[in-house]
Amino acid sequence: EIVLTQSPGTLSLSPGERATLSCRASQSVSSSYLAWYQQKPGQAPRLLIYGAFSRATGIPDRFSGSGSGTDFTLTISRLEPEDFAVYYCQQYGSSPTWTFGQGTKVEIK
Amino acid sequence: QVQLVQSGAEVKKPGASVKVSCKASGYTFTSYDINWVRQATGQGLEWMGWMNPNSGNTGYAQKFQGRVTMTRNTSISTAYMELSSLRSEDTAVYYCARGAAAPGRPLGYWGQGTLVTVSS
Numbered sequence: 001e002i003v004l005t006q007s008p009g010t011l012s013l014s015p016g017e018r019a020t021l022s023c024r025a026s027q028s029v030s031s032s033y034l035a036w037y038q039q040k041p042g043q044a045p046r047l048l049i050y051g052a053f054s055r056a057t058g059i060p061d062r063f064s065g066s067g068s069g070t071d072f073t074l075t076i077s078r079l080e081p082e083d084f085a086v087y088y089c090q091q092y093g094s095s096p097t098w099t100f101g102q103g104t105k106v107e108i109k
Numbered sequence: 110q111v112q113l114v115q116s117g118a119e120v121k122k123p124g125a126s127v128k129v130s131c132k133a134s135g136y137t138f139t140s141y142d143i144n145w146v147r148q149a150t151g152q153g154l155e156w157m158g159w160m161n162p163n164s165g166n167t168g169y170a171q172k173f174q175g176r177v178t179m180t181r182n183t184s185i186s187t188a189y190m191e192l193s194s195l196r197s198e199d200t201a202v203y204y205c206a207r208g209a210a211a212p213g214r215p216l217g218y219w220g221q222g223t224l225v226t227v228s229s
Contacts, residue, residue: 056217097159
């Protein structure tokens with residue numbers, strides 16, 4: 001079973017700053033099968049990135065995904081007030097199965 | 110537009126079962142997987158299992174094997190998740206989510222969540 005470890009646990013930044021979130025897999029993951037989600041308090045998660053790089057419909061281009069193998073990154077180029085939230089990476093595996101990382105909280109500094 | 114509307118909050122006693130529904134609209138129900146994901150208060154997302162609404166085939170996370178059952182009624186475009194032998198640790202918000210028609214079947218649409226509280 002693949003384990004996804006996200007870091008840092010909490011990222012304290014100011015609006016306008018760049019956010020870099022990491023997701024590390026315990027074994028190699030196909031880039032096609034890596035996704036990122038945003039979740040705000042009291043809301044369901046929202047798909048941001050799929051296939052490691054592709055933005056979901058309606059997602060602003062300040063969100064970008066990169067990486068391969070075991071190391072993946074979500075970058076928010078300039079934080080807007082609405083971007084302060086918890087972010088989860090997720091991988092799709094055989095069987096099939098879906099596995100989530102434990103999340104990174106982006107909070108206002 | 111695609112919508113997944115879940116049933117309302119439930120309060121159950123330990124040892125009981127709960128059945129949560131997820132009614133789909135805005136697309137062909139049998140064309141996309143339905144997943145179930147839960148989230149305890151203040152915790153992360155936990156995948157529970159998957160169902161193909163066309164075939165009825167299912168796959169469950171090992172943690173829930175033997176306690177969870179996912180079914181569907183295609184005539185009313187509704188998926189169900191039943192969890193048995195409830196314990197206090199099962200208190201959580203339960204989400205249904207639709208897989209996308211893309212590699213990796215990312216979860217592009219989510220229901221609003223159903224709070225299940227297990228308490229004596």
